Amino acid sequence: DAGVIQSPRxxxxxxxxxxxxRCKPISGHDYLFWYRQTMMRGLELLIYFNNNVPIDDSGMPxxxxxxxxxxxxxxxxxxxxxxxxxxAVYFCASSLMAGSSGNxxxxxxxxxxxxx
Amino acid sequence: GENVEQHPSxxxxxxxxxxxxxxxxxxxxxxxxxxxxxxxxKGPQLIIDIRSNVGEKxxxxxxxxxxxxxxxxxLHIxxxxxxxxAVYFCAANSQRKLIFGQGTELxxxx
Numbered sequence: 708d709a710g711v712i713q714s715p716r717x718x719x720x721x722x723x724x725x726x727x728x729r730c731k732p733i734s735g736h737d738y739l740f741w742y743r744q745t746m747m748r749g750l751e752l753l754i755y756f757n758n759n760v761p762i763d764d765s766g767m768p769x770x771x772x773x774x775x776x777x778x779x780x781x782x783x784x785x786x787x788x789x790x791x792x793x794x795a796v797y798f799c800a801s802s803l804m805a806g807s808s809g810n811x812x813x814x815x816x817x818x819x820x821x822x823x
Numbered sequence: 824g825e826n827v828e829q830h831p832s833x834x835x836x837x838x839x840x841x842x843x844x845x846x847x848x849x850x851x852x853x854x855x856x857x858x859x860x861x862x863x864x865k866g867p868q869l870i871i872d873i874r875s876n877v878g879e880k881x882x883x884x885x886x887x888x889x890x891x892x893x894x895x896x897x898l899h900i901x902x903x904x905x906x907x908x909a910v911y912f913c914a915a916n917s918q919r920k921l922i923f924g925q926g927t928e929l930x931x932x933x
Contacts (some may be wrong), residue, residue, distance in 0.1 A: 711866075750867070750912060750923040763920065798866050807854045807916035809874060814866030 714801050716734035719821045725787040726799040728818045730799030731780055735753070738805060740812065741774055742785050750798075756782065757805075788821045825832045825850040825897070829924025833895075836903050837932055844927045845915035846872030847895045853915040854888060856896045861926075903931045 712731040720726055732739045741753040754764040759776045767774070771790070776782040786793055796817040806812035825899045836842050848856075854875035856882045859867035866877045873887045880887050882916075889896040896915075898925065900907055913924040 726845075732849070749925045751905065752920055755920075796914060800866070807855065807919045807921050809916075810868050811857075813870075814859075814868065814919065816866050 711799055711801055711813055713797075713815035713818050715813070715818055716816065717819045717821075719823065720789055722790055722822055723759065723788045724822075726789045726793075726820060728784040728797050728820070728821075729818075730784070730815060730817075731783045732782070732799070732801030733781075733813055735778065736801035736803050738802045738810075739776060739782050740806070741782070742797075742798040742800060742814075743815070744796040744798060745794075786820075791822045792823050804805075811820075825853065825915060825920075825922040827913060827915050827924045829913050829927060831927060832925065833928045833930070835932065837906060838855065838903060838914070840903055842900045842903055842929055842931075844898045844911055844913070844929075845895060846897070846915075847893075848915040848917075849894065849924075850915065850917040851894070853868050853917055855916040857914050857921070858887060858898050859914065859923075861910045863909075867912055869889070873919050874921045900929075903929075905931050905933050907931050 714729045725762045740755040743751045753766045754774045758775045774784045799816045800812045800814040802810045804810040829846045857872035860870045861867040884901045886899040910926045912923045912926050
């Protein structure tokens with residue numbers, strides 16, 4: 708399997724622009740996670756889906772952030788409008804069952820976002 | 824909510840020495856504790872995990888120990904090699920989520 712695939716790998720955008728990050732989870736995995744990594748806050752869980760349904764979005768920072776999973780093989784994380792403080796590495800991850808129950812969470816290689 | 828504290832934030836050792844990273848957690852209901860390794864420019868990758876029904880688990884040069892009473896767990900790497908240089912994260916499950924520590928940047932000097 709190719710693993711979790713994220714795009715773009717790098718994005719530089721101007722403040723106020725819309726940013727869309729994309730993710731293809733590992734085939735057959737029922738859980739999909741979006742994490743954000745910064746030096747200050749470490750790895751934060753933003754939202755996770757089970758069978759394409761959002762289960763917990765309590766980590767989404769504010770209304771500027773939204774995530775969708777229209778089908779089992781695709782998810783997006785959108786930031787509109789973007790701000791410099793959104794600069795971070797965004798990871799998509801997936802697992803066969805609930806990662807918190809002891810099932811391995813597999814991470815993608817991340818999308819490095821810089822908002823100037 | 825769950826809080827996972829990880830120490831130290833940076834660790835430098837000589838090749839061949841041992842490295843120990845420690846984590847504490849706050850949720851007494853946590854029962855799953857994975858460790859992830861993140862190499863530069865890549866996503867975190869699971870290297871070992873432990874469940875609350877065991878106190879220690881070993882996989883070649885890597886071992887984890889768990890003290891549920893004290894709510895702390897540790898990662899031990901023996902005979903360190905330059906390729907062990909990376910950022911290591913501990914995590915604990917809480918309320919159906921994995922909560923990560925802040926990470927430890929390990930540098931192994933040849």
